[in-house]
Amino acid sequence: MKGNPAPAARAGALRHVLRWPVAAALLGCGVLHLPADVAHLPSRTPAAFLPLLATVLCLGLGALLAVRDTAGAWRAGAAAAVAVVTLHVIAGAAGFDPLEGAVSASLAWAGATAVLSAAAAAVLAGLALVNRSPQARAGADG
Numbered sequence: 001m002k003g004n005p006a007p008a009a010r011a012g013a014l015r016h017v018l019r020w021p022v023a024a025a026l027l028g029c030g031v032l033h034l035p036a037d038v039a040h041l042p043s044r045t046p047a048a049f050l051p052l053l054a055t056v057l058c059l060g061l062g063a064l065l066a067v068r069d070t071a072g073a074w075r076a077g078a079a080a081a082v083a084v085v086t087l088h089v090i091a092g093a094a095g096f097d098p099l100e101g102a103v104s105a106s107l108a109w110a111g112a113t114a115v116l117s118a119a120a121a122a123v124l125a126g127l128a129l130v131n132r133s134p135q136a137r138a139g140a141d142g
Contacts, residue, residue, distance in 0.1 A: 016069065018128045023066040025121035026077055029084055030058030032104045032114045050091075051098050054084050058118075071129065078125035084118035 033055040057080040065073045088111065091098040097111070104110035 018124045022121045022124045023062045025117040026058045026062030029117045030055045034103045036103045074125050081118040081122035088115045
């Protein structure tokens with residue numbers, strides 16, 4: 001008798017279903033952090049490069065997750081999302097705005113949207129990683 005393939009199929013289906021919302025959340029978060037004037041970045045403080053780093057990470061890893069459904073892409077996407085949430089929490093405590101100089105800086109809801117979309121991406125990516133099939137956990141699937 002063969003084992004029941006339903007749990008493996010369900011775990012694969014969950015990853016497939018969550019792939020596009022996580023990729024969209026990362027891409028949206030990256031767009032919110034886009035610098036408005038890239039030419040003036042070298043004259044700014046080192047902290048001004050953090051939103052640019054968030055942009056590069058979120059856009060790059062969101063696109064990677066959209067293209068490749070591997071555990072490595074899921075882990076990297078979750079780590080980037082947690083990093084963006086951490087950036088905003090530390091920035092709030094330190095008294096600087098991580099969206100200052102971004103194209104979305106004039107929008108009152110941009111900061112909350114960036115944090116909520118990054119948090120949602122982290123939680124959904126975590127769910128996809130936790131609910132992997134035992135075969136995918138045992139093998140190195142990237």
